[in-house]
Each structure stands twice: as structure tokens, then as C-alpha cells.
Amino acid sequence: MADQQQNFRAPRGVDDILPDDQTLWNAVKSTAIQTARQFGYQQIDTPVFEHTGLFRRGVGDETDIVQKEMYSFKDLGGDSLTLRPEGTAPVCRSYIEHGMHNLPQPVRLFYIAPMFRYDRPQAGRYRQHHQFGCEAIGDPSPTIDAEIIEIGLRYITALGLSDVTVRINSIGDPATRTGHADDLRAYFTRYANDLPKVDRDRLDRAPLRLLDSKEPATQKLSANAPKSLDYLSDDAKNHWESLLTLLDGLKTAYPNFNYRIDHTLVRGLDYYNRTVFEFEPSTEGSQTSLFGGGRYDPLIGILGGNDTPGVGFGSGIERIILEIQRQESLKVANPPLNAVMVHVGDNATNRAAALAAELRNYGISILMAPAGKSMRAQMRYANRANANYAIIIGNREIEQNVAAIKPLQFDGEQLSVDLEVAAIAKTVCPIL
RNA sequence: GUGGGCGUAGUGUAGCGGUUAACACGUCAGGUUGUGGCCCUGAAGAUCGAGGGUUCGACUCCCUCCGUCCACCCCA
Numbered sequence: 001m002a003d004q005q006q007n008f009r010a011p012r013g014v015d016d017i018l019p020d021d022q023t024l025w026n027a028v029k030s031t032a033i034q035t036a037r038q039f040g041y042q043q044i045d046t047p048v049f050e051h052t053g054l055f056r057r058g059v060g061d062e063t064d065i066v067q068k069e070m071y072s073f074k075d076l077g078g079d080s081l082t083l084r085p086e087g088t089a090p091v092c093r094s095y096i097e098h099g100m101h102n103l104p105q106p107v108r109l110f111y112i113a114p115m116f117r118y119d120r121p122q123a124g125r126y127r128q129h130h131q132f133g134c135e136a137i138g139d140p141s142p143t144i145d146a147e148i149i150e151i152g153l154r155y156i157t158a159l160g161l162s163d164v165t166v167r168i169n170s171i172g173d174p175a176t177r178t179g180h181a182d183d184l185r186a187y188f189t190r191y192a193n194d195l196p197k198v199d200r201d202r203l204d205r206a207p208l209r210l211l212d213s214k215e216p217a218t219q220k221l222s223a224n225a226p227k228s229l230d231y232l233s234d235d236a237k238n239h240w241e242s243l244l245t246l247l248d249g250l251k252t253a254y255p256n257f258n259y260r261i262d263h264t265l266v267r268g269l270d271y272y273n274r275t276v277f278e279f280e281p282s283t284e285g286s287q288t289s290l291f292g293g294g295r296y297d298p299l300i301g302i303l304g305g306n307d308t309p310g311v312g313f314g315s316g317i318e319r320i321i322l323e324i325q326r327q328e329s330l331k332v333a334n335p336p337l338n339a340v341m342v343h344v345g346d347n348a349t350n351r352a353a354a355l356a357a358e359l360r361n362y363g364i365s366i367l368m369a370p371a372g373k374s375m376r377a378q379m380r381y382a383n384r385a386n387a388n389y390a391i392i393i394g395n396r397e398i399e400q401n402v403a404a405i406k407p408l409q410f411d412g413e414q415l416s417v418d419l420e421v422a423a424i425a426k427t428v429c430p431i432l
Numbered sequence: 433g434u435g436g437g438c439g440u441a442g443u444g445u446a447g448c449g450g451u452u453a454a455c456a457c458g459u460c461a462g463g464u465u466g467u468g469g470c471c472c473u474g475a476a477g478a479u480c481g482a483g484g485g486u487u488c489g490a491c492u493c494c495c496u497c498c499g500u501c502c503a504c505c506c507c508a
Contacts, residue, residue: 063506065507068433117507120434121501123501126508201505286502286503287507292507314508317508342467374461374462378468392466406468408469414467
């Protein structure tokens with residue numbers, strides 16, 4: 001608890017995104033937007049908070065997210081609201097609410113939005129994080145599953161990331177899923193004595209979870225455990241096999257693409273069925289999964305809409321950025337300003353301010369050096385500002401009705417031009 | 433919720449049972465006549481995370497709490 005004497009810090013698990021980081025953030029976000037648009041996806045923003053019931057029903061009452069990770073609160077009217085912990089349920093709610101089933105199907109949507117989970121922070125995990133997500137609603141075909149995965153591929157490729165493995169699995173439909181879960185439970189129960197405590201504890205609660213356990217003993221048992229792929233209905237099996245064919249077809253366009261069928265891959269949220277996938281870099285450390293997604297055919301029905309299939313993914317921007325920095329895969333820099341205005345003396349300051357405003361009408365970017373400081377101080381300021389030119393106006397210039405223009409990024413002659421917008425604009429921004 | 437590492441100026445670090453708590457970067461001001469980058473000089477900036485204890489004396493040793501990082505659970 002910060003008392004009155006202490007300075008405030010950001011709450012645990014949330015961070016400022018400082019100016020130095022914004023360049024990379026913007027690059028990542030605009031890559032996401034470009035990629036999604038290239039596939040014909042349209043942007044959607046849903047509110048930061050929703051009725052708590054949306055997540056309880058959509059994500060699943062028994063999931064960890066709902067059980068212990070939601071930022072829920074009552075508003076002054078007594079409604080229970082929750083800061084969005086994930087993006088799919090809200091998008092589906094919006095799809096239903098706005099009758100998007102009347103649009104040509106499937107409806108393809110994407111978002112970039114903050115998510116909130118009350119979780120213990122660690123590397124790559126925050127209480128507020130941002131996700132780039134895509135959702136395709138209204139098409140049961142595996143071509144859309146493949147499309148969703150391809151968006152992910154194109155996105156990470158555009159960001160220059162390599163060494164990313166795509167793991168994929170099918171967990172079947174709700175009916176066969178419970179059969180599989182029951183058999184899994186039975187299988188692991190037989191070896192209960194060999195299971196480490198953590199895994200014995202979740203045997204009842206979440207038998208699927210034992211498959212991706214980090215305990216070596218459990219991993220050994222998982223190898224021979226019942227596989228969800230052996231439980232697929234004929235429909236689900238066809239869907240799965242078509243998807244694999246489609247993914248193989250992507251290898252021409254994405255020579256480095258390789259997927260790995262991984263029967264230990266399960267997803268934590270209740271609404272998934274059939275296809276599930278994850279993108280993972282070869283980083284050591286553990287909270288590194290860059291993408292998670294899959295098909296969620298039951299969800300719209302669960303939320304009260306007509307049965308409508310859907311498939312999508314969410315990708316953590318913070319993790320993408322960590323990985324970009326680790327691989328040094330993307331170098332970005334802000335473009336320099338056109339000029340810094342250096343002005344000494346009250347007359348000069350007034351002229352300079354007016355002139356700067358006029359120059360901005362030309363689309364020129366211009367930064368005012370701090371008023372009232374020495375020319376040296378202003379020049380030092382200009383030097384740090386990442387600008388191409390200093391426009392220098394002092395008493396001498398006012399008298400002679402000129403502006404001194406000095407290049408800052410390279411050694412060159414200082415010029416003297418008429419104290420007049422067009423002339424200065426042309427000097428400071430030659431393409432004009 | 434559980435376990436481990438770490439907490440000294442804005443940042444990164446040094447330090448030791450007794451010092452005016454050091455260094456670098458950064459910030460600010462200067463380096464003669466109005467002009468940046470390199471260089472030089474100077475200044476500001478730290479109740480050494482908080483509270484308690486041991487001691488003649490603690491930034492330094494012990495305990496508690498808090499914060500932070502990492503890991504587990506789980507997830508993006």
C-alpha cells in the first residue's frame with residue numbers, strides 16, 4: 001500500500017509503454033493491421049469491459065481465467081462487469097448483437113486490444129497485455145482454419161521472426177471430447193502413484209492438462225496416453241485431414257513453414273473444438289507462446305446466437321516484441337523532424353513561433369527550442385532532437401530579414417535565406 | 433496461491449561494521465564577442481525499499497513487511 005508519503009508506481013503487472021518503445025509498438029501494430037487487411041479482415045473494437053456473465057458463459061465457469069483471473073467489479077448501478085480477459089467472446093457477442101449473420105458469411109474480423117488477467121506477473125506475462133486477434137465467423141470449412149493459421153505465418157514473417165514452430169492438434173467435438181477426457185482420466189488414474197503431486201491434484205479437475213505437463217514423469221506417461229485424434233467423429237476426421245492437406249499446400253508460399261502435430265496440445269478455454277494450434281519460438285523460458293487459437297463452433301450458440309461456427313487466434317503483442325528484440329529481427333527508427341526552431345530575443349521568438357505555424361501548413365515538422373535560453377543551450381537541444389535542420393533566428397536575422405539554416409545531420413554550409421515561409425520551407429524540406 | 437533471486441541518485445553499477453556514500457551515462461549551467469555533435473569545468477540529484485533488532489556505532493549483520501524479477505499453476 002502506498003501511503004501519502006510514497007510516490008505512486010504503476011500497479012503490479014502493468015507497464016508504461018514509453019516513447020522509446022513506441023516506434024517498435026507502432027511497427028508491430030501496423031504490420032498486424034496490414035496483414036489482416038491483406039486477407040480481407042475488418043477491424044473491430046469492443047469495449048474494455050463487458051458483463052461478467054459473458055465470460056462466465058463464453059469462456060467457461062470452470063476455467064482458470066474465470067475462476068481466479070478476472071478483474072470483476074460492480075458498477076454504481078449494481079451490474080457486475082469484468083475487464084476483458086480475452087477477445088473472442090466479446091467479438092462473438094458483437095456478432096450476435098449486431099446481426100452480423102445477415103452479412104455475407106464468413107464475417108472476418110480483427111482487433112488489437114488490451115486484455116486483463118489477474119495473474120502473477122513474470123517474463124512475457126502481464127496483468128494488462130495486448131492482443132492482435134483475428135476471428136472468422138460463419139464458415140465451417142477447414143479452408144478458414146488454414147487461412148487463420150496463414151495470417152499468423154504472414155504476420156511473423158513480415159516481422160522477420162524465424163525459428164517459430166506451429167503446433168497443431170484436433171481435440172474433436174464436444175461429444176467425443178468428453179469420451180477422450182474420461183479415458184484420459186482412467187488412464188492416468190491407473191498410474192496415479194507415479195504422478196507428481198501437481199498432476200495428481202489436477203487429475204479430476206483437468207485431465208487434458210496432464211498431457212502438456214512439465215513434469216518429466218507425466219510426460220513419459222503422456223506419450224502413450226489416449227490421443228484425441230483417435231476419438232474424432234468421421235466429420236471431424238475429414239475436417240482434420242483436409243486441414244493438413246491445406247497446410248501442406250502453404251509450403252510453397254512459405255518455404256520455412258513447418259507444422260508439428262502435437263497430441264499434447266490442449267487449450268484452456270472451454271469453447272474450443274476441433275482445430276487448436278499454437279505458435280512457439282525456440283526460446284528458453286516458459287511464457288513464450290506467441291499465438292494461440294483454434295475453432296470454436298459451440299461458442300456463438302453458448303452465447304445465445306444461432307449455431308454458427310467460428311475460428312480465430314489471439315497473439316500477444318508484448319511477447320511478439322520480446323521475441324523481435326531477442327532475434328533482433330526488426331530495426332525501426334522514427335524519421336527525423338524537418339527542423340528545430342532556434343530563437344533568441346523576444347522579437348525573434350515571436351517571429352519564430354508565427355513562422356513555425358506557417359511552416360506546419362506546408363506539412364513540415366518543426367520543434368521549438370526552449371524559449372529564453374542561450375543560443376548554445378538551444379543548439380544543444382536541437383542536436384538531441386533528431387532533426388535535419390536548425391532554423392536560427394536572432395536579432396541579427398530579424399534586422400537583415402533572413403533566417404540562418406544550419407544542417408544538423410551532416411557537415412554542411414550554414415545558409416542564409418529570406419525570412420519568408422516559402423523560401424525556408426523549400427530549404428528545410430527540399431522535396432517541396 | 434506456492435517457491436527462489438534481487439532492492440544504493442532518472443538509468444546502469446561500486447562500496448564497506450566507523451567515508452563528506454563513489455563512478456559512468458543522463459539533466460542543468462558555463463568554457464569570453466549569438467551556433468549543436470567531441471572535449472573541459474561546475475552544479476543539482478540518494479532519508480542506501482520500509483519498520484524493527486544486534487552493536488559504542490549499520491548502507492554494510494539478523495528478522496519482518498513491501499516492492500521487483502524469475503519459476504510453478506495457467507495463459508498471449
